[in-house]
Amino acid sequence: xxxxxxxxxxxxxxxxxxxxxxxxxxxxxxxxxxxxxxxxxxxxxxxxxxxxxxxxxxxxxxxxxxxxxxxxxxxxxxxxxxxxxxxxxxxxxxxxxxxxxxxxxxxxxxxxxxxxxxxxxxxxxxxxxxxxxxxxxxxxxxxxxxxxxxxxxxxxxxxxxxxxxxxxxxxxxxxxxxxxxxxxxxxxxxxxxxxxxxxxxxxxxxxxxxxxxxxxxxxxxxxxxxxxxxxxxxxxxxxxxxxxxxxxxxxxxxxxxxxxxxxxxxxxxxxxxxxxxxxxxxxxxxxxxxxxxxxxxxxx
Amino acid sequence: xxxxxxxxxxxxxxxxxxxxxxxxxxxxxxxxxxxxxxxxxxxxxxxxxxxxxxxxxxxxxxxxxxxxxxxxxxxxxxxxxxxxxxxxxxxxxxxxxxxxxxxxxxxxxxxxxxxxxxxxxxxxxxxxxxxxxxxxxxxxxxxxxxxxxxxxxxxxxxxxxxxxxxxxxxxxxxxxxxxxxxxxxxxxxxxxxxxxxxxxxxxxxxxxxxxxxxxxxxxxxxxxxxxxxxxxxxxxxxxxxxxxxxxxxxxxxxxxxxxxxxxxxxxxxxxxxxxxxxxxxxxxxxxxxxxxxxxxxxxxxxxxxxxxxxxxxxxxxxxxxxxxxxxxxxxxxxxxxxxxxxxxxxxxxxxxxxxxxxxxxxxxxxxxxxxxxxxxxxxxxxxxxxxxxxxxxxxxxxxxxxxxxxxxxxxxxxxxxxxxxxxxxxxxxxxxxxxxxxxxxxxxxxxxxxxxxxxxxxxxxxxxxxxxxxxxxxxxxxxxxxxxxxxxxxxxxxxxxxxxxxxxxxxxxxxxxxxxxxxxxxxxxxxxxxxxxxxxxxxxxxxxxxxxxxxxxxxxxxxxxxxxxxxxxxxxxxxxxxxxxxxxxxxxxxxxxxxxxxxxxxxxxx
Numbered sequence: 001x002x003x004x005x006x007x008x009x010x011x012x013x014x015x016x017x018x019x020x021x022x023x024x025x026x027x028x029x030x031x032x033x034x035x036x037x038x039x040x041x042x043x044x045x046x047x048x049x050x051x052x053x054x055x056x057x058x059x060x061x062x063x064x065x066x067x068x069x070x071x072x073x074x075x076x077x078x079x080x081x082x083x084x085x086x087x088x089x090x091x092x093x094x095x096x097x098x099x100x101x102x103x104x105x106x107x108x109x110x111x112x113x114x115x116x117x118x119x120x121x122x123x124x125x126x127x128x129x130x131x132x133x134x135x136x137x138x139x140x141x142x143x144x145x146x147x148x149x150x151x152x153x154x155x156x157x158x159x160x161x162x163x164x165x166x167x168x169x170x171x172x173x174x175x176x177x178x179x180x181x182x183x184x185x186x187x188x189x190x191x192x193x194x195x196x197x198x199x200x201x202x203x204x205x206x207x208x209x210x211x212x213x214x215x216x217x218x219x220x221x222x223x224x225x226x227x228x229x230x231x232x233x234x235x236x237x238x239x240x241x242x243x244x245x246x247x248x249x250x251x252x253x254x255x256x257x258x259x260x261x262x263x264x265x266x267x268x269x270x271x272x273x274x275x276x277x278x279x280x281x282x283x284x285x286x287x288x289x290x291x292x293x294x295x296x297x298x299x300x
Numbered sequence: 301x302x303x304x305x306x307x308x309x310x311x312x313x314x315x316x317x318x319x320x321x322x323x324x325x326x327x328x329x330x331x332x333x334x335x336x337x338x339x340x341x342x343x344x345x346x347x348x349x350x351x352x353x354x355x356x357x358x359x360x361x362x363x364x365x366x367x368x369x370x371x372x373x374x375x376x377x378x379x380x381x382x383x384x385x386x387x388x389x390x391x392x393x394x395x396x397x398x399x400x401x402x403x404x405x406x407x408x409x410x411x412x413x414x415x416x417x418x419x420x421x422x423x424x425x426x427x428x429x430x431x432x433x434x435x436x437x438x439x440x441x442x443x444x445x446x447x448x449x450x451x452x453x454x455x456x457x458x459x460x461x462x463x464x465x466x467x468x469x470x471x472x473x474x475x476x477x478x479x480x481x482x483x484x485x486x487x488x489x490x491x492x493x494x495x496x497x498x499x500x501x502x503x504x505x506x507x508x509x510x511x512x513x514x515x516x517x518x519x520x521x522x523x524x525x526x527x528x529x530x531x532x533x534x535x536x537x538x539x540x541x542x543x544x545x546x547x548x549x550x551x552x553x554x555x556x557x558x559x560x561x562x563x564x565x566x567x568x569x570x571x572x573x574x575x576x577x578x579x580x581x582x583x584x585x586x587x588x589x590x591x592x593x594x595x596x597x598x599x600x601x602x603x604x605x606x607x608x609x610x611x612x613x614x615x616x617x618x619x620x621x622x623x624x625x626x627x628x629x630x631x632x633x634x635x636x637x638x639x640x641x642x643x644x645x646x647x648x649x650x651x652x653x654x655x656x657x658x659x660x661x662x663x664x665x666x667x668x669x670x671x672x673x674x675x676x677x678x679x680x681x682x683x684x685x686x687x688x689x690x691x692x693x694x695x696x697x698x699x700x701x702x703x704x705x706x707x708x709x710x711x712x713x714x715x716x717x718x719x720x721x722x723x724x725x726x727x728x729x730x731x732x733x734x735x736x737x738x739x740x741x742x743x744x745x746x747x748x749x750x751x752x753x754x755x756x757x758x759x760x761x762x763x764x765x766x767x768x769x770x771x772x773x774x775x776x777x778x779x780x781x782x783x784x785x786x787x788x789x790x791x792x793x794x795x796x797x798x799x800x801x802x803x804x805x806x807x808x809x810x811x812x813x814x815x816x817x818x819x820x821x822x823x824x825x826x827x828x829x830x831x832x833x834x835x836x837x838x839x840x841x842x843x844x845x846x847x848x849x850x851x852x853x854x855x856x857x858x859x860x861x862x863x864x865x866x867x868x869x870x871x872x873x874x875x876x877x878x879x880x881x882x883x884x885x886x887x888x889x890x891x892x893x894x895x896x897x898x899x900x901x902x903x904x905x906x
């Protein structure tokens with residue numbers, strides 16, 4: 001990107017990272033068809049780019065077995081499609097999306113088809129954060145980044161640790177994570193993400209009007225959010241999942257050294273290897289054995 | 301402290317402060333005090349009932365005044381008694397203080413009755429504390445209401461009530477500590493003489509304070525004073541010599557000073573450098589970091605050499621060595637005065653007697669000890685250690701090692717199948733039977749569909765859009781009123797405040813008062829668990845009754861309030877009810893546990 005004169009950079013320039021859920025298992029059973037969903041999202045992306053000349057949009061597809069960058073407004077060529085029916089954004093995006101879906105199917109065929117039909121949210125979050133870090137280091141002036149998760153599939157508790165790490169890193173870089181959840185029940189991970197990073201969590205009651213939701217709630221840049229009242233969730237589901245079985249628990253055991261969560265009492269912590277419940281030995285030993293406590297704690 | 305019976309003390313009765321006082325016996329009876337002089341013929345007999353008394357004052361124990369008690373009566377007359385010792389004074393003072401309180405108001409009887417009750421339980425508190433408590437209650441009406449409500453009705457005892465408010469009582473007593481006055485900063489200037497222009501006479505004014513300051517400033521003078529007065533010369537002579545020396549200094553005539561010093565030995569002491577100070581300064585220098593070299597070279601001192609050491613003639617002129625010691629510089633004086641002012645003064649000595657002051661000052665100077673040299677050597681060795689050459693410290697910690705991340709990042713597929721979330725209902729299970737090809741196929745179809753058709757004109761129908769907007773707006777406004785009790789989601793202004801302000805005043809005050817009383821009761825309730833003694837058990841019973849009473853009162857308030865405020869009031873009352881409910885639950889559970897335990901042990905150990 002060429003150097004931009006400083007007076008063009010206002011406070012409301014935003015970089016929007018959209019994490020698009022393309023889990024086929026979810027979309028095949030959703031009330032809103034994927035094509036309609038795509039049309040809402042594409043219109044929304046266009047409007048974002050219209051808000052400010054310097055706005056930037058990056059789309060990452062969250063597939064079942066892989067994630068990939070689908071579209072980057074900063075580097076896409078400006079040509080429209082041949083028929084001229086769609087703007088350049090849509091044609092490029094859709095082309096890339098097709099390729100991605102094909103590749104995802106390939107990967108799935110190679111691997112096993114077992115497992116819970118959840119998409120790789122942790123992967124796409126990490127990719128978004130990496131891109132944002134690159135933008136941070138690009139120079140003194142850069143747009144304000146934020147992440148928008150358009151998720152439909154339910155949470156995979158096996159991704160708990162990775163998602164929490166991504167959330168904390170987003171919190172540290174002060175990148176808010178907004179989420180628009182299209183699934184049936186509420187997603188605990190996305191609620192926590194929006195709560196911790198200061199974003200907005202929304203579960204639209206009218207999926208038909210998704211575009212209206214997107215433009216009303218998620219289109220505003222970070223600077224203007226200070227003056228607006230955006231919907232806040234009534235409560236956040238803070239349940240964690242245990243490290244051993246990856247199931248969601250309310251009460252569990254926590255290692256006092258590395259704070260890993262377990263649902264059952266263990267002799268040894270699997271993360272850091274510390275031994276629980278051992279008294280301090282009088283004989284000085286080379287490996288320092290320390291007394292670790294593993295007590296039941298309310299995890300919430 | 302004896303309350304029953306009479307208190308008889310020897311005292312002198314004075315009509316005024318200057319009066320030497322008639323010795324006699326002061327007897328404190330239940331409702332009056334009686335003074336009988338030792339001399340039967342003296343007319344100073346007193347028999348004063350306590351009702352006629354208004355107040356009392358006494359000299360402080362810390363000051364050096366004799367123990368006097370000044371009792372004022374209603375007609376603005378006063379009786380001054382001088383006691384033999386301060387404990388005597390305190391004993392009589394307490395009796396009169398009690399009597400004065402008894403005469404005061406309605407709040408006093410509850411305190412004294414409660415005080416009597418608690419004194420029978422072996423508690424001791426002085427009247428000073430009683431006065432403090434009453435003062436606190438007078439200042440804070442809320443505290444007084446709480447006190448009346450709980451201690452008056454017997455729910456809490458006096459001691460329990462004040463046990464939680466120790467910091468209020470302590471804070472007050474700290475305020476009363478007296479401030480110690482230090483030295484004035486203008487010590488040197490106080491000793492300026494007044495010259496009579498016509499005659500060759502110079503007059504110095506000397507007060508005790510100035511004497512004390514001179515001793516503090518100049519330890520050599522101090523030493524001389526102790527040695528010479530009164531054995532070798534009178535005080536007046538001593539001070540005459542001293543001021544002669546001062547005068548000579550002020551003329552800055554070192555030669556004359558040397559001449560006079562040679563004649564008069566004692567004068568020489570005042571004119572010379574202060575040896576004691578020099579010794580102390582040397583000791584202080586030794587305490588400095590030994591790696592820092594503080595000794596100034598003689599070549600560094602150029603201000604005292606004529607021409608600042610610049611030799612114009614080419615010869616080194618080192619004259620006036622013998623008169624050096626009779627010079628005194630202003631910087632030395634100022635430094636010394638600064639040091640003394642910062643040190644402050646000690647009040648143990650009687651300022652009227654210069655000898656005792658002198659001795660006190662001598663005692664306060666520290667003697668050098670042998671261990672100082674050893675300490676100095678230790679410090680030298682510590683300072684000269686070089687960090688890099690030392691061996692590394694072995695910290696007694698266990699190194700953190702994190703195992704292979706794949707172990708806990710990846711799924712355990714077999715287990716994961718068993719542990720599905722509750723959100724995964726049966727419908728999703730059936731849908732999963734859809735093969736992957738079909739799923740992916742439908743996805744690709746959607747994408748190609750939109751590719752071929754493009755984006756439609758109206759992605760969202762207008763009615764749908766309108767509905768969405770109203771939904772979002774409603775959610776926002778609901779969020780404001782729903783989240784009153786949760787402080788996490790405050791949107792701009794604080795909704796709770798506006799609710800309280802909107803209520804009528806009486807309801808608001810009632811609710812606030814109930815809230816503070818609930819807090820007080822709950823504090824005592826929860827601190828009494830676990831129940832170990834029977835007194836705690838009784839206390840818990842009392843507290844529970846009071847709490848249930850407040851519970852009922854809150855419900856009545858909820859019903860009695862007007863319909864427009866009912867919702868807000870119920871929202872405010874809810875957390876109070878919840879707190880009380882939690883306490884009741886705990887009480888019931890504990891009761892059941894006790895009953896079960898006592899049921900288990902039929903031999904009555906429960």
